[in-house]
Amino acid sequence: MSTDSTAWSRIETAALADEGTLVRQLVASAALDAPARAQITAHGADLVTRIRASARPG
Secondary structure (H helix, E strand, O other): OOHHHHHHHHHHHHHOOOHHHHHHHHHHHHOOOHHHHHHHHHHHHHHHHHHHHOOOOO
């Protein structure tokens, strides 16, 4: 099985999974430490702030 077909198979399976269960599995598999999570959160908040301040959001 090719890498592409394996990836699509995983996507199709995940699309039908229970959302809460899937999110918990993805969070666990990311294995991010507290500083990494804080950096991601700060970057996301900055991105939202810049988009909202933009004259042409979206």
